[in-house]
Every structure is written in C-alpha cells, then in structure tokens.
Amino acid sequence: MKKKSKQGLRSQQWFGREGAHGFIYRSWVQNRGVPHDQFDGRPVIGICNTWSELTPCNTHFRIIAEQVRQGVLEAGGFPLEFPVMSLGETLMRPSAMMFRNLASMDVEETVRANPLDGVVLLMGCDKTTPSLLMGAASVNLPTIGVSGGPMLRGIYHGCAIGSGTNVWSMSEDVRAGKLSQDEFHEAESCMHRSHGHCMTMGTASTMACMVEALGVGLPGNAAIPAVDGRRNVLAREAGRRIVTLVREDFPLSRILTRHAFENAIRANAAIGGSTNAVIHLIALAGRVGVKLTLADFDRLSRNVPALVNLMPSGKFLMEDFHEAGGLPVVLRDLGRNGLLHRHAITANGKAIWDNVKKAECWRPEVIQPFAKPFKKDAGIAVVRGNMAPDGAVIKTSAATPRLMKHKGPAIVFNSIEHFYRRINDPKLPVTKDSVLVLKNCGPKGYPGMAEVGNMPLPPKVLRKGITDMVRISDARMSGTAYGTVVLHVAPEAAIGGPLALVQTGDMIALDVEARTLHLEVDEATLAKRRAAWKPEPIATRGYQRLYQEHVLQAHLGADLDFLVGGSGAPVPRESH
Ligand code: FES
Numbered sequence: 001m002k003k004k005s006k007q008g009l010r011s012q013q014w015f016g017r018e019g020a021h022g023f024i025y026r027s028w029v030q031n032r033g034v035p036h037d038q039f040d041g042r043p044v045i046g047i048c049n050t051w052s053e054l055t056p057c058n059t060h061f062r063i064i065a066e067q068v069r070q071g072v073l074e075a076g077g078f079p080l081e082f083p084v085m086s087l088g089e090t091l092m093r094p095s096a097m098m099f100r101n102l103a104s105m106d107v108e109e110t111v112r113a114n115p116l117d118g119v120v121l122l123m124g125c126d127k128t129t130p131s132l133l134m135g136a137a138s139v140n141l142p143t144i145g146v147s148g149g150p151m152l153r154g155i156y157h158g159c160a161i162g163s164g165t166n167v168w169s170m171s172e173d174v175r176a177g178k179l180s181q182d183e184f185h186e187a188e189s190c191m192h193r194s195h196g197h198c199m200t201m202g203t204a205s206t207m208a209c210m211v212e213a214l215g216v217g218l219p220g221n222a223a224i225p226a227v228d229g230r231r232n233v234l235a236r237e238a239g240r241r242i243v244t245l246v247r248e249d250f251p252l253s254r255i256l257t258r259h260a261f262e263n264a265i266r267a268n269a270a271i272g273g274s275t276n277a278v279i280h281l282i283a284l285a286g287r288v289g290v291k292l293t294l295a296d297f298d299r300l301s302r303n304v305p306a307l308v309n310l311m312p313s314g315k316f317l318m319e320d321f322h323e324a325g326g327l328p329v330v331l332r333d334l335g336r337n338g339l340l341h342r343h344a345i346t347a348n349g350k351a352i353w354d355n356v357k358k359a360e361c362w363r364p365e366v367i368q369p370f371a372k373p374f375k376k377d378a379g380i381a382v383v384r385g386n387m388a389p390d391g392a393v394i395k396t397s398a399a400t401p402r403l404m405k406h407k408g409p410a411i412v413f414n415s416i417e418h419f420y421r422r423i424n425d426p427k428l429p430v431t432k433d434s435v436l437v438l439k440n441c442g443p444k445g446y447p448g449m450a451e452v453g454n455m456p457l458p459p460k461v462l463r464k465g466i467t468d469m470v471r472i473s474d475a476r477m478s479g480t481a482y483g484t485v486v487l488h489v490a491p492e493a494a495i496g497g498p499l500a501l502v503q504t505g506d507m508i509a510l511d512v513e514a515r516t517l518h519l520e521v522d523e524a525t526l527a528k529r530r531a532a533w534k535p536e537p538i539a540t541r542g543y544q545r546l547y548q549e550h551v552l553q554a555h556l557g558a559d560l561d562f563l564v565g566g567s568g569a570p571v572p573r574e575s576h
Pocket of ligand 1: 088202
C-alpha cells in the first residue's frame with residue numbers, strides 16, 4: 001500500500017507554511033487551545049456534522065462527533081469538526097429534496113476550501129445521507145460515512161409502531177372512523193421516543209444500508225440503534241480508520257466503483273428498500289463518473305428476493321433488524337447466491353465478502369433465509385410506456401399483488417392541493433378501480449419532487465374496506481409508505497411530459513410484470529392536448545430559480561446539471 005508522505009498532505013499547504021501565511025493559518029486555529037504540535041504533518045480530518053434542532057433525527061450528532069474526534073486523536077490525527085446545511089425531512093418545505101443538491105454544494109465547497117486531508121460524514125435523516133455523499137464524492141478525499149442510527153421501536157398500546165408507516169395507516173383509520181383523534185394524538189409521543197432516524201425501512205434506514213453496502217461505512221453501520229453504545233464505538237472506530245485511509249492515500253472513488261453500486265442496488269432489493277434510493281444512487285454515481293441507469297435497477301433487482309421483513313413492506317423495525325444481525329447477514333446471503341461482487345473494497349480496507357462471510361442470523365423471522373424469502377422478486381421495477389417514456393418506478397414489495405396488473409379510469413389532480421380539496425368530496429367519481437393521477441409534483445414542478453405520491457385513499461373507498469388503489473405521479477413517496485404507487489414518472493408534467501396530458505376518465509393500463517404503463521388515448525387527441533398545454537412560470541430569484549433552471553429529471557438522479565461529476569481536491573489559491 002502506497003503511503004502518503006507528510007509533505008503530500010494537502011493540509012500542509014496551510015499548516016506547514018512559514019511566513020505570514022503560515023502564521024495566519026495556524027494562529028487563529030490556536031485560539032481555542034490547540035497545541036502547536038497538531039500542525040506537525042499529522043492528517044487533518046474533517047468531521048462533517050449535520051447536527052441541527054431543525055433535523056430531529058440528527059440531534060444526537062454532537063455525541064457521535066465527539067466519538068469520531070476521540071478516534072481521530074487516538075490514531076494520531078487532528079480532528080476539525082464543521083457544520084453543513086442540515087436537511088430535516090419532517091420540517092422543511094416545500095421538500096427537503098429540493099435542498100439535497102444545495103447541501104451537497106455546501107459539503108463539496110467546504111471540504112475543498114479548507115485544510116482537510118480526509119473527512120468523516122455524519123448522516124442520518126433522509127437527505128443528509130445522499131447530500132453528504134454526493135458532495136464528498138465530487139472532492140474525492142479519503143472518506144468514511146457514519147450513520148446516526150435508527151430510533152428505538154415505537155410502542156403504542158403494547159404494539160410496535162413504525163415511523164411514517166403507522167402515521168399513514170393510523171390517519172387512514174381516523175378517516176375511516178376506526179381511531180379517535182385523542183388516540184391519534186397519544187400515538188405521537190409513542191412513535192418517536194428516542195434519538196435517531198426513522199426506524200422503519202424508510203429512506204433513512206435504506207440509505208444507511210446503502211452506505212454499508214457501498215462500502216463507505218464500516219460493517220454494522222446500517223442498523224445499530226442511535227442510542228446503543230455500539231453506535232458510539234462504530235463512530236470511534238471510523239475516527240481511527242479515517243486517519244489510516246489518509247495515510248494510505250485511499251480516495252473515496254476507490255470504494256465507489258460500478259461493482260459497489262451494483263452491490264447496493266441488489267442490497268436495496270433484498271431489504272425492501274426505499275424508491276428514493278434509486279434517485280440518490282444515480283445522482284451519487286454521476287458524481288464519480290459511474291453511469292447508472294434505471295435499467296440497471298430493473299435488471300439487477302430482478303430475481304433478488306426481499307429477505308428483510310420490515311415495515312413498510314413487512315412488520316418488524318430496525319431494532320429487530322439489528323438484533324437479527326443487520327445488513328451483514330443480507331450481504332452474506334447475496335454473496336452465497338452469486339449476487340454480490342465479493343471483492344468490492346470497503347472503508348475498513350477489506351473486501352466486502354471478508355466483512356460479511358461469517359455473519360450469523362439470530363432472528364430468522366426478521367431476516368428470512370434466501371431459500372424461503374419474505375417476498376420473491378420484490379425489488380424496484382421500472383415501467384415504461386407512452387405515459388412514462390423515460391421510465392417510472394414501483395416498489396413491488398410494498399404493492400398489492402392483485403393490482404400489479406390493472407386497468408382503470410384516471411381521476412386526475414393537477415396539484416396536491418387540488419387533491420386535498422377534492423378527495424373527501426362524496427361526489428368524486430371514484431371507485432376502487434379508478435387510478436389516482438397526480439401531476440406537477442416532479443423535480444421542477446413542485447419544486448423538489450415532494451413525497452406526496454402515496455396519495456391517501458378517498459373515504460368513499462376506504463369505508464368499503466379497500467386499502468389500496470393504483471396511484472401514479474411524478475412525485476416521490478416516503479420510504480416509510482406503501483401501496484401500489486407508481487412514482488418518478490419521467491419526463492414530469494411540469495416540462496410537458498405525457499403525464500401533463502392525462503385527463504379524468506382516460507383509461508390507464510399498468511402491467512408491472514410486462515414493465516408497461518400505458519395511457520389508452522389516441523395520438524391525435526394527445527397532440528391536441530399537447531398544443532394547448534402551457535408551462536407554469538418558475539421562481540424569479542434565489543436558489544429555487546437556480547434549482548428549477550438546472551435540475552435534471554428523476555431518471556437522471558435529479559442532480560443539478562452542472563454538479564454532475566467532480567472537481568477533485570486541488571488546493572485553492574491563497575486568500576490573502
Ligand atoms: Fe428523519 Fe424519517 S424524518 S429519517
């Protein structure tokens with residue numbers, strides 16, 4: 001292994017200088033009591049922290065950061081913690097997703113502009129993971145990801161309840177008259193009772209699994225609960241390890257290879273992971289020059305069974321997943337069945353197979369065996385047709401089997417506000433066979449592609465005991481949600497994609513097995529509608545304008561067009 005010399009460290013071009021520049025670079029850092037020997041050529045490690053009280057899932061990150069700091073010091077490095085824009089999924093409007101790319105710019109520019117040789121990324125709530133990974137990938141220093149870990153199980157009236165998933169089911173129960181408002185309020189404090197991110201297999205848990213499957217995180221990263229002491233140990237080990245990665249001159253791009261992404265895609269299928277992983281992995285791959293497409297997801301997910309019985313597809317929660325052995329068990333089973341690139345290198349310096357081959361499953365009801373999986377062929381499917389020429393996705397493990405082939409008349413909503421205005425109307429011409437279609441919720445249209453694709457069912461249908469309908473939109477949905485929901489339709493309605501032309505009463509045919517989504521309207525009628533279609537104006541200033549002018553479509557990862565790729569870690573010009 002090639003060793004990085006002291007002179008080769010980029011931090012030495014700040015801290016190793018003489019004269020006025022060296023004085024300036026060192027002296028201000030010493031104002032909090034940093035001894036002079038910290039500038040002697042030891043690796044300087046950035047601890048990139050997304051702590052924020054506006055991101056409830058990341059409010060324990062000061063503790064995690066402290067553990068990383070200890071680890072860096074123990075290994076002979078010099079830790080420097082810094083904040084970046086934090087993205088709280090529950091509070092940010094119009095959507096945390098709109099700010100994913102902005103936060104990634106914050107990470108990229110902060111890392112490159114400062115005297116850092118390596119970086120540890122502290123990530124938890126949904127978008128904090130892809131944004132930090134994307135930013136770090138465009139700089140390509142040695143990098144380790146540390147996830148904050150999931151919350152403990154929610155417990156309500158003696159039963160386990162899961163983040164998001166039971167919000168959706170309980171709110172439907174309220175609307176169907178099965179649960180009172182008081183009971184619903186009581187559940188609020190029962191669902192989220194410890195530090196950590198959503199403890200269903202939602203987007204945060206999925207992305208924590210992706211960090212581990214890609215090899216950017218240490219083994220065990222995905223599932224250890226936030227408040228378990230072992231989460232702190234993992235953070236400390238990451239702090240120690242990053243110093244070695246710098247000394248070994250081991251950039252992130254050595255981990256983020258095509259094989260690593262293929263491992264992540266298959267792992268996502270096996271865990272019944274979130275559809276959001278599709279967008280985030282494509283965007284991340286774009287930052288390191290790996291060409292990942294929707295077709296890769298469809299091809300690689302086929303024949304991968306869902307092994308993990310977690311909400312929203314199943315019934316257990318992340319705490320159970322951890323007790324069962326966590327992601328190493330899933331990766332071991334993929335490896336045993338020819339579905340893992342075993343040699344893919346990971347942040348601890350070992351091949352992924354060496355990390356997982358001896359993993360043991362302690363709760364087979366949570367991680368079911370490959371020969372007797374939780375669900376067969378349950379990955380993310382990509383459907384195409386005249387309604388989605390560039391593709392749309394559906395999470396088959398969370399869908400209702402009988403609706404995977406379905407034809408029905410569209411009920412169209414032009415916005416989510418339009419939907420909420422109409423959905424409770426008893427005169428709405430909706431039946432269980434209708435297809436709910438939602439427009440203008442894509443990357444540019446919302447903007448930020450909000451998680452509104454899992455439209456709640458109309459009370460009229462709910463009261464008949466129906467719990468699922470086909471829903472189609474250019475939106476995303478929360479990874480905690482479920483149902484026969486076709487998402488990420490591309491091109492989106494706001495740029496004049498065919499979705500914009502659908503009208504109430506049009507027949508729509510979905511066939512997941514055949515991978516098709518068809519609008520049964522003749523071309524002449526569609527041409528007339530297309531001629532009459534007019535785009536909505538975009539924002540006139542600020543980040544929202546930048547975003548709407550440059551965001552790519554969902555099938556391309558919804559990155560900003562000018563952020564695709566990387567610029568490495570050259571040391572910038574002097575500032576004084
Ligand atoms: Fe933060 Fe779900 S709201 S992970």
